[in-house]
Amino acid sequence: MAEILVQDLHKTFQTKDGILEALKGVSLEIETGDIYGIIGMSGAGKSTLVRCMNYLEVPTQGKVVVQGKDLASLNGAQLRMQRQKMGMIFQHFNLLMQKNVLDNICFPLTIQGVKKSQARQRAMELLEVVGLSDKAQAYPAQLSGGQKQRVAIARALASNPSILLCDEATSALDPQTTYSILELLKDINRKLGLTIVIITHQMSVVREICNRVAIMQAGRVVEEGSVAQIFAHPQSDVGRELVSKDSPSEGDTRTLTQDRIQSGNRIRIVFSENSSFEPVIANLILTFKEPVNIMKANTKNVGGTAKGDMLLEFMPGSTQQEAMKDYLRQRGLELEEVSDHE
Amino acid sequence: MSEAVISMLWQGVQESLYMTIFATLFGYLLGLPMGVLLSVTDQGGLSPNRVVYRVLDVIANVVRSTPFLILLILIIPITKAIVGKSYGPTATIVPLVIAAAPFIARMVEGSLKEVDAGVIEAAQSMGATTFQIIWKVLLVEARTSLITGATIALGTILGYSAMAGAVGGGGLGDIAIQYGYYRYETDIMIVTVLLLILLFQVFQMAGNAIAGRLDKRK
Numbered sequence: 304m305a306e307i308l309v310q311d312l313h314k315t316f317q318t319k320d321g322i323l324e325a326l327k328g329v330s331l332e333i334e335t336g337d338i339y340g341i342i343g344m345s346g347a348g349k350s351t352l353v354r355c356m357n358y359l360e361v362p363t364q365g366k367v368v369v370q371g372k373d374l375a376s377l378n379g380a381q382l383r384m385q386r387q388k389m390g391m392i393f394q395h396f397n398l399l400m401q402k403n404v405l406d407n408i409c410f411p412l413t414i415q416g417v418k419k420s421q422a423r424q425r426a427m428e429l430l431e432v433v434g435l436s437d438k439a440q441a442y443p444a445q446l447s448g449g450q451k452q453r454v455a456i457a458r459a460l461a462s463n464p465s466i467l468l469c470d471e472a473t474s475a476l477d478p479q480t481t482y483s484i485l486e487l488l489k490d491i492n493r494k495l496g497l498t499i500v501i502i503t504h505q506m507s508v509v510r511e512i513c514n515r516v517a518i519m520q521a522g523r524v525v526e527e528g529s530v531a532q533i534f535a536h537p538q539s540d541v542g543r544e545l546v547s548k549d550s551p552s553e554g555d556t557r558t559l560t561q562d563r564i565q566s567g568n569r570i571r572i573v574f575s576e577n578s579s580f581e582p583v584i585a586n587l588i589l590t591f592k593e594p595v596n597i598m599k600a601n602t603k604n605v606g607g608t609a610k611g612d613m614l615l616e617f618m619p620g621s622t623q624q625e626a627m628k629d630y631l632r633q634r635g636l637e638l639e640e641v642s643d644h645e
Numbered sequence: 646m647s648e649a650v651i652s653m654l655w656q657g658v659q660e661s662l663y664m665t666i667f668a669t670l671f672g673y674l675l676g677l678p679m680g681v682l683l684s685v686t687d688q689g690g691l692s693p694n695r696v697v698y699r700v701l702d703v704i705a706n707v708v709r710s711t712p713f714l715i716l717l718i719l720i721i722p723i724t725k726a727i728v729g730k731s732y733g734p735t736a737t738i739v740p741l742v743i744a745a746a747p748f749i750a751r752m753v754e755g756s757l758k759e760v761d762a763g764v765i766e767a768a769q770s771m772g773a774t775t776f777q778i779i780w781k782v783l784l785v786e787a788r789t790s791l792i793t794g795a796t797i798a799l800g801t802i803l804g805y806s807a808m809a810g811a812v813g814g815g816g817l818g819d820i821a822i823q824y825g826y827y828r829y830e831t832d833i834m835i836v837t838v839l840l841l842i843l844l845f846q847v848f849q850m851a852g853n854a855i856a857g858r859l860d861k862r863k
Contacts, residue, residue: 305673383774397764410771
């Protein structure tokens, strides 16, 4: 049985400019333990969809079944009970600004009537999980964006939910912080077996953390499947666009390096406009009869001129490294050593 | 200044404080729930209710658009029924409360509407009831703004209480009118005005200090 089952969901809003159809028949199945990405451009309906999953938005038509329960069949009190089993985090964190970190995390517990001392103990445990034990007495205004999101995650986990809904949870954060928050979510998913639903417009987030993904456009799911499959063969136009626009974040290169700590030396080379006509790498390989591994290649517009940027890795134990570097320098390429332990 | 005048002025200060503080207190007893209801039942509020909102909205507008001095005279029968007489500081509290409550309600409504919709949504996503959201989110997050509002209310009610002096309401306003207007003793009037300004300053400074100390957003 699916953890979250969404069937033919429609949602229309009455706005000043007329009727807005945010969802036009969305169906999804999210399995227990999934980290499920829902990606799309802004206005695609993904935030509305995630709000239908805990009935913050009541769908106009269609069904949402969570852990076997049709949300439409629940009364007010039952729905609130169900929501307590589903944590949610937001783009702008939505912490109580007038309460300190500890009280923020206690909040979902106090509204459930948990005793204050017990709630505090649980909150301290969670602060440990998100790595902010020293910030218990701080107020949200004193924290950075990443720290606020950690507090929000701790708060969302306080009542031991089995599902975590993330609405653009990393969109207000810089790449490095995004990466650390995603690592935390991955960790939580692994350790607590939490099902996580991630709404995002960043393909890097999906690639980093999700195992399944749905691509949305104009209120519909245009493509759905495993992340690996969609990355390899995107079927829809939006899918292709998202995949092609995706560029590795700083965090990725780091994991990559960590994974391959035993591999050969790396260099970064930069092509300028005139040097990019010659097939330098192919010629290099032909000349030295030794392959090099292209780890990453990219073209960027730097101040009006096209610059190629490539990360090469020599074969482990290669004896021709220095000669090869000279060869590249002679062809007018800029070279830079990349250390393994960066 | 004679001792008699000084003791009269001192009594005036006490009466003014008595009227202002109690009228504000009772004003909030009525105005706070009314303001909460206004913000909660409005379109886009926590639990929209067109009928409740309209009724409260009309009441607030009618009372607020009636000049205080006229309201004061208009409700003399009600004042008599509650206090037993229509003059003096205690009697003045009744019209003060009636005039202040809708004013306070509007300010409370405004303060609560300032609360970030995202925080309310977060509380809803955790399964909080409407009452819990009012009590533990709206009133807590709007705290600073509510206290600033209370400071404004206190000042306004002090001003209204002085107006009541025209019909024998007691307090500093009464003294200012009797001596300054009827007897042309301008010096006493000026002193009462200075005392009113002083009181107003004290309220304002205390209010700002409390609001600042309780604000955790900075």
